[in-house]
Amino acid sequence: MKVKIxxxxxxxxxxxxxxxxxxxxxxxxxxxxxPMMVKPMERVxxxxxxxxxxxxxxxxxxxxxxGWAIKQGMTLLxxxxxxxxxxxxxxxxxxxxxxxxxxxxxxxxxIAQLVVCPIIQAELELVTDLGATERGAGGFxxxxxx
Numbered sequence: 001m002k003v004k005i006x007x008x009x010x011x012x013x014x015x016x017x018x019x020x021x022x023x024x025x026x027x028x029x030x031x032x033x034x035p036m037m038v039k040p041m042e043r044v045x046x047x048x049x050x051x052x053x054x055x056x057x058x059x060x061x062x063x064x065x066x067g068w069a070i071k072q073g074m075t076l077l078x079x080x081x082x083x084x085x086x087x088x089x090x091x092x093x094x095x096x097x098x099x100x101x102x103x104x105x106x107x108x109x110x111i112a113q114l115v116v117c118p119i120i121q122a123e124l125e126l127v128t129d130l131g132a133t134e135r136g137a138g139g140f141x142x143x144x145x146x
Contacts (some may be wrong), residue, residue: 003060003116004053008090011049013108025063025113036105043077046111054085054116061115062093068111073099076112083114090128093114108124 005015010128030047038044044135054060068074076092078133093112097103104113135142 001054001055001058001116004059006051006053008049008051010047016050016114023113025115027065027110028091028103028112028114029108030111032105032107035107038074038095038103038105040097040100040102042094043096043107046105047096048093048111049092051088051090052083053088054083056085057118058117059084060091061117061119062091062112063115063140065110065113072102072103074103074105074111075096080115081112085119 007015010031012031013029016028018025019027019048026052028048030046032047035047052060060083062076062083063080064075074095074097077096081094083091088120095105095111
């Protein structure tokens with residue numbers, strides 16, 4: 001599948017890329033003028049310098065990078081972040097520092113992975129009753145711990 005990508009004026013460096021043959025996500029990099037210092041529990045919006053033309057019936061999801069999460073406590077809010085097929089603006093990544101120390105984000109650092117996913121839009125049907133199940137309305141631990 002082809003997805004059109006546009007470099008914006010603030011873009012430099014490498015386009016997003018799969019890091020291995022079996023990768024599902026394209027690693028995207030920070031496009032920043034100077035390093036960003038992110039304090040514990042602080043959230044920042046990191047520009048990517050890119051915009052996309054995503055085929056109808058698909059979205060791009062922004063997901064955290066597992067190594068960055070475990071090693072430095074950096075993850076994404078609104079995960080997965082949805083980039084809709086009709087959005088043409090710059091993709092920016094909402095990053096949060098869940099560690100207890102300030103983390104520095106460098107220009108060109110890989111900050112997220114982008115995954116192209118199919119979508120299905122539901123047709124809602126208003127009813128007065130729903131079909132019964134064994135679980136019923138039980139939620140939030142109703143099926144037990146183990």
